[in-house]
Each structure stands twice: as C-alpha cells, then as structure tokens.
Amino acid sequence: MEQLRKERVDRSLKVRTEGLYAISSIEEILYLIGPRLLFVAGILLLPLIFEAAPYWKRVVNVMCAYALVAISFDFLSNFVGLVCLGGALFTGVGGYFTAIYNRYFSFPIYLSIPLATLSGALFCTLVLLPALPLRGVYFAIITLMYPLLFSRIIEALNVLGGTNGITGIESFPDPYIEHYAIILPMLFFLFATRRFVNEDIGLVFRGVKDNDQAVRASGINVTLIKVYAVFIASLMGCFSGAYIAHMYMWAGLSLFALDFSVIPIASTVIGGGGTLIGPVIGSFILVPLSEILRAAGTLRIVIYCVVLTLFIILKSEGLMIYLQRKYHQFERWVKV
Amino acid sequence: MSGEAILSVSKLSKSFGGLRALVDVSFEVKRGEIFGIIGPNGSGKTTLINCITGFLKPDGGKVYFKEKDITGLKPHKISQMGIARTFQIMRPYYSLPAYKNLIIPLWSPRAKRLGGWRGGGRHGDRDTVAVDILEEIGFERDSRVPYKLASTLPTGYQKRLELARCIALRPEIIFCDEVFSGLSMSEVAGMIPLIEKMKMEGITLIMVEHRLRELFKVADRVMALNFGEKIAEGDPREVIEDRRVREAYLGREGV
Numbered sequence: 001m002e003q004l005r006k007e008r009v010d011r012s013l014k015v016r017t018e019g020l021y022a023i024s025s026i027e028e029i030l031y032l033i034g035p036r037l038l039f040v041a042g043i044l045l046l047p048l049i050f051e052a053a054p055y056w057k058r059v060v061n062v063m064c065a066y067a068l069v070a071i072s073f074d075f076l077s078n079f080v081g082l083v084c085l086g087g088a089l090f091t092g093v094g095g096y097f098t099a100i101y102n103r104y105f106s107f108p109i110y111l112s113i114p115l116a117t118l119s120g121a122l123f124c125t126l127v128l129l130p131a132l133p134l135r136g137v138y139f140a141i142i143t144l145m146y147p148l149l150f151s152r153i154i155e156a157l158n159v160l161g162g163t164n165g166i167t168g169i170e171s172f173p174d175p176y177i178e179h180y181a182i183i184l185p186m187l188f189f190l191f192a193t194r195r196f197v198n199e200d201i202g203l204v205f206r207g208v209k210d211n212d213q214a215v216r217a218s219g220i221n222v223t224l225i226k227v228y229a230v231f232i233a234s235l236m237g238c239f240s241g242a243y244i245a246h247m248y249m250w251a252g253l254s255l256f257a258l259d260f261s262v263i264p265i266a267s268t269v270i271g272g273g274g275t276l277i278g279p280v281i282g283s284f285i286l287v288p289l290s291e292i293l294r295a296a297g298t299l300r301i302v303i304y305c306v307v308l309t310l311f312i313i314l315k316s317e318g319l320m321i322y323l324q325r326k327y328h329q330f331e332r333w334v335k336v
Numbered sequence: 337m338s339g340e341a342i343l344s345v346s347k348l349s350k351s352f353g354g355l356r357a358l359v360d361v362s363f364e365v366k367r368g369e370i371f372g373i374i375g376p377n378g379s380g381k382t383t384l385i386n387c388i389t390g391f392l393k394p395d396g397g398k399v400y401f402k403e404k405d406i407t408g409l410k411p412h413k414i415s416q417m418g419i420a421r422t423f424q425i426m427r428p429y430y431s432l433p434a435y436k437n438l439i440i441p442l443w444s445p446r447a448k449r450l451g452g453w454r455g456g457g458r459h460g461d462r463d464t465v466a467v468d469i470l471e472e473i474g475f476e477r478d479s480r481v482p483y484k485l486a487s488t489l490p491t492g493y494q495k496r497l498e499l500a501r502c503i504a505l506r507p508e509i510i511f512c513d514e515v516f517s518g519l520s521m522s523e524v525a526g527m528i529p530l531i532e533k534m535k536m537e538g539i540t541l542i543m544v545e546h547r548l549r550e551l552f553k554v555a556d557r558v559m560a561l562n563f564g565e566k567i568a569e570g571d572p573r574e575v576i577e578d579r580r581v582r583e584a585y586l587g588r589e590g591v
Contacts, residue, residue, distance in 0.1 A: 200439050200462055203432060207440040210429040217389065217423070218441035219415035219505060 003336040014328045035327065039277070040187060047179040056288075057175065061247055063287040064182040065091075065240045070264035070271075070279030071190055072236035078274035079197045080229040081209030086143030087264045089127075090237020091244065092150060092256035094120040098242035099166040099251035109170045113181075113242045120238030125231045132226045135212065144261070151256040165252025169245055182243050186280070189236050194276050196232075205229055263287065270311050272318020281319055342367040342540050343388075343419075343509060348397035350380075350387055350564075357383040359564045360397065365509075370531070370541045372551045372572065375561035376584055381544040382424055384561070385511050389421050390414040401509075416446050420502035421511040424544075426494045428486035434475065434497055435482045438466035441504035450506040466504070473500045473530060492523040499530065510534065512543045516550050524550050548576065560584065 017028045043064075050056045069087040076082045098116035101107040107115065131142040154160050161167070172178035196202045204225060207215045212222050241260075245251040263286055264279065271282030289307065293300040315322055343365040350358040357380045365371045373381050386392040388399050390411040399407045406414055415421075429437050441447055442462050471477040473496045481489070486497060495515055502510045512531075516524050524547070531554050535541060545551040551558070552572040560568040560575055562584040568575045575581055 200443050203429075203436055203439045204443050206431060207429045210431055211427040213391070213423065214427065214429070214501065215440055216391070216411040217415050217421050218501065219412050219444035219446050220440065221410075221412045 004333045005336050006331050007334045008329045008331050010329050059291050061182050063284055064186045065244050066263055066283040066287050067280040068186050068236050068240040070267040070283050072233040073264045074268045074273055074276055074279045075193050076233045080205050083140045084143045085140050086147050086261050087237055088147035088256050088260035090124055090234050091241030091260040092147055093124050094238030094241025095245035095251040095255035098245050099169050102169050103166055109246055116242040117235055117239040121231050121234035124234035128230050133223045147256040151253045165250055167250050169249045171249045266308055272320035275320040278318050278320030340367050344400045346398050348387055348394050350383055350394050357564050361566050363559050367540055368538055369556040370535055370554050372555035372558035373544045374558055379561040380564040381561055385513055418508035420505045420507035422498040422513050424513040426498055428494055428497050430487035433483050434486050435466040435470055437486050438469055438504045441501050447505055469500050469504050491518055509540045514544055516547045
C-alpha cells in the first residue's frame with residue numbers, strides 16, 4: 001500500500017514578507033498587520049458589542065484581568081523558565097495594597113492603582129527573592145505557598161478586614177472607564193512584553209530559560225535577571241488584582257483564591273505557551289466558559305475539567321500555535 | 337613565552353561526600369600558552385574547571401588570576417574578569433538562532449566595555465558583531481548557517497558556537513572542556529587552526545581533553561590528573577612517557 005505523509009510548506013506570501021520586502025505592496029502589509037489589527041480592534045470593541053448584555057460586560061473586564069495574569073505566567077514560564085504557580089499571590093497583593101491605599105490613606109483611584117501596582121510588585125519580588133538563586137522546583141512551590149500563607153494570616157489575625165475583606169473601595173466613575181482601564185493596559189502589556197522578549201535584553205532572559213549556566217559563564221548575574229523578570233511579571237499580576245478590587249469595590253480573601261493561579265495556567269495551555277497572545281485567547285475562552293457553566297451548578301468544575309482535558313488531548317500545542325501554522329503554511333499529502 | 341603566570345592554583349581540593357575529587361592540586365599557567373589537562377574518566381578534570389570558574393566552591397586551596405585572589409567568587413564575577421569557559425555537554429540557547437546566541441555574552445558588561453562598538457544601540461550593532469565573530473570561528477557568513485536555530489546545527493558547529501560564546505566575552509583565558517570530543521577527524525582538523533589563531537591573539541587556553549593525539553599537536557604544556565591528584569606536568573612528550581600517566585590510562589598490567 002502507498003504510504004502518504006503530510007508535508008508543510010510555507011506560504012509564498014509568508015516568505016515574501018520576511019525582511020524589507022514586507023512593505024512592497026498592500027497585500028504583504030495586510031498579511032502581516034491584518035491579524036494584529038483585527039485582534040486589537042476586536043478587543044477594543046468588546047464593550048460596545050456586549051452593550052446589549054449588561055451582565056456580560058463585567059465578564060469582559062474579568063476576562064481581560066485574567067488575561068493579564070496569564071500573560072505574566074507565560075512570560076515567566078516560557079521566556080525566563082520560572083514556573084509560577086501563584087498568580088493569586090500577585091492579584092491578592094495588588095488588590096489588598098490598593099484597598100489599603102484607597103480606604104486607609106484615602107488616595108483617589110487613579111493614584112491607588114498605579115501605586116499598588118508598583119509597590120505590590122516590589123513586595124512580591126521581595127518575598128520571592130529567597131527562591132530566585134535556586135534552580136528547580138523551589139520557585140514553583142514557594143509561589144504556590146504564598147497565597148495560602150497570606151490568606152491564612154489575614155484570617156487568623158483578623159487584620160485587613162479579616163474574612164469580610166476590606167469593603168467600600170472607590171469604584172470606577174464610569175462603566176466605559178472601567179472597561180478601558182483594563183483593556184488598554186492589557187494590550188499595552190501584551191505588546192510590550194512581546195517587544196521586550198525580542199530585544200537584546202529579552203534574549204538574555206530567554207537564555208536563562210535555555211541554559212542558565214552558560215549565561216552565568218557569560219558574566220551575567222542570573223539571579224538579578226530573574227529578579228527583573230519576577231518584577232515585570234508581578235507588575236502585570238498586581239495591576240490585575242488592583243483593578244479587580246476596584247471593580248468589585250472589595251478586596252477579600254478570594255483575591256488570593258486558587259482561581260487566579262489555575263485559570264491563567266489553563267489559559268496558557270489552551271492558547272499556546274510562548275506566544276503571549278495565546279494566553280489572552282485562552283482566557284477569553286475559559287472565563288466566559290466558566291460563567292456559562294455557572295448554570296450547571298456543582299457540575300461546573302466537572303465540565304470545566306472535561307473541556308480542559310479534551311484540549312490537552314486534541315490540541316496540546318495550543319490554539320495560537322495551531323492558528324499560526326495554518327496562517328503561515330499549507331499542508332499537502334506526499335508519497336513517502 | 338613571556339613566563340608571567342596568568343593563573344596560579346595552589347593546593348586546590350574538593351570532596352563530594354566521601355569522594356575526594358581534587359586533592360591539593362597546584363599548577364601555574366603562563367600568559368599566552370596552551371595548557372592541557374589530561375586524565376582518565378573521573379580523574380577530576382571537570383571538577384577542577386568548575387572550582388576555578390566558580391561553579392563549585394573548593395573546600396580548600398587558592399586560585400589567583402593575575403595575582404588577584406578569585407577563590408570562591410561567583411561565576412559571573414569570575415567571567416567578568418576575563419575567564420571564559422565552554423561546557424562539556426553542549427547546550428546552546430536552543431530557541432535562538434546561532435548568531436543570537438552571541439547576543440547574551442555580548443550584552444554582558446565586560447563585552448560592552450571592551451567591545452568597541454557603540455553600546456546601547458539597538459539590534460544592528462550587536463548583530464553585526466555577532467555574525468563577525470561567527471565568521472571568525474568558521475561559520476560561513478554568506479550561507480544560512482549563522483541564522484539557523486541553534487538546536488538544528490550539527491555537532492561541529494555547536495562546538496564552535498560554544499567557543500564563539502567565549503570569544504564574544506573578550507576573555508584572557510578560555511577553559512575548553514573537551515571541545516574535540518564527539519567530533520570527526522576532519523572536524524577536529526578544522527578546529528585546530530582556530531585554536532592556534534586564538535593563541536596568536538594572545539588568549540591563554542586551558543584545554544581539558546580526552547583525545548590526546550589532537551591535544552598534543554597544540555599544547556605547550558600538559559598536566560595529568562588521576563583520582564584528583566596531579567601525577568605529572570611538563571612537556572607533552574615527557575608527560576605521556578611518564579610511568580604513572582601510562583599506568584593511569586592503561587592499568588598497571590598494560591605498561
């Protein structure tokens with residue numbers, strides 16, 4: 001019997017858009033920026049599209065907040081080689097910091113969010129510092145542990161509102177400001193990190209993932225590089241947490257909940273790790289899905305798990321990598 | 337030979353649990369020479385490199401580089417001073433193209449200081465320097481080889497890439513941990529001129545090697561280790577004639 005094999009060939013248009021020739025005609029330009037433009041425009045228009053369904057407008061915000069945490073996970077794990085199991089550490093710290101600034105020091109919202117993002121990121125970097133000189137699973141374990149630790153401390157000592165959380169945080173003045181206060185930073189961080197990992201300094205970060213010993217032998221302090229990376233990732237996570245706290249006008253223990261650690265990781269798996277845009281797409285699928293599944297009651301988690309498992313079995317490379325391949329290459333059957 | 341010692345190691349020792357990997361090893365390397373370190377498997381050659389370059393902390397003894405005590409400094413501090421090393425197990429930055437592998441050493445403070453190209457520039461400058469270095473080390477500039485993903489390069493090129501990564505750092509000493517191993521005869525023949533060229537440029541080379549025949553073609557002096565102890569040092573021909581070296585390699589019966 002004749003054996004057939006699938007062969008993948010780059011589209012001629014893809015080859016033509018490498019290098020300077022990319023700007024030779026409108027077709028090439030569109031090929032390159034079309035998908036990006038569509039993506040950006042689509043996200044910017046989301047609040048208008050969901051104008052008809054007020055409940056879902058909130059979901060758009062939550063989606064973007066999760067997407068930001070997912071980008072931070074993807075950045076750390078696929079570009080620096082640090083597996084962070086504690087997105088909840090970032091969101092929790094960001095949320096509580098902004099609550100403290102806003103409620104206890106009565107800083108206005110436009111001051112408390114940036115301040116919480118910066119100081120929260122600094123705080124997260126400091127507490128994660130002990131694990132950074134080490135290689136191996138220590139970083140993963142310590143990030144998994146901290147959210148539990150902090151929520152237990154708040155619960156046991158009954159500080160920062162205890163189990164009730166800090167209520168009465170200032171909300172956003174306008175629903176549209178509320179939307180774009182997360183959409184725009186999310187897009188900014190997405191494109192900024194993508195740019196960053198292709199700069200020279202970004203290559204050093206990626207070198208740490210591939211072979212940290214060689215980076216050391218190149219006269220670069222690897223621990224310092226990891227500190228920078230964790231700071232950048234915490235910035236994204238803390239912003240997301242601070243935003244959520246202001247959106248719900250409440251900072252509670254649920255900001256340290258496992259959801260913020262697990263859903264971003266699952267989004268990265270579904271969307272395709274190492275693409276940065278994949279995690280965004282992943283959370284745009286997972287977050288609405290878990291909202292829809294609310295109707296299923298307790299079975300929610302079961303259905304959720306089945307969907308995840310199916311994704312892992314059928315498209316383990318991730319949606320984004322699959323789509324990119326389809327976009328750039330075509331397939332044909334050839335004889336072996 | 338100028339005779340000035342660039343690196344001097346005195347009574348270096350290291351144990352892993354009960355195993356004494358290095359026992360009071362002392363030697364000096366002169367500026368500009370090619371110094372070979374030989375010895376059978378497990379004789380402590382790689383441990384010696386790791387202790388000198390800071391990847392392992394020695395239990396005792398001192399390492400002086402240009403009369404400065406560098407014992408127990410962090411690896412990045414030592415490489416900043418001008419001591420580069422290759423790794424026995426090649427691990428290029430797989431996800432990057434070959435020439436982008438050099439961006440990382442070129443980004444280091446030392447390379448920026450000594451590089452002579454405009455610092456702080458965007459891609460252009462550093463990329464050009466990287467391709468220049470790769471061409472110097474035998475990557476054909478006009479071929480696609482420098483732009484291929486490092487993971488897809490054949491072994492010979494990966495070994496060269498290891499060396500290129502060292503050269504990019506503008507070092508004074510390069511430790512070569514078995515650069516010949518796993519290469520075919522013709523690939524080794526291609527490497528030897530490179531090594532001689534580096535020597536001409538004034539780089540001191542310390543080569544740990546299993547392939548004695550090739551090493552002796554280039555080495556000025558060699559030292560032999562066995563079970564962590566120095567058993568011989570001197571001219572390559574004398575060392576290989578040494579009774580203890582022959583015993584270490586061939587066993588007592590074989591001599």
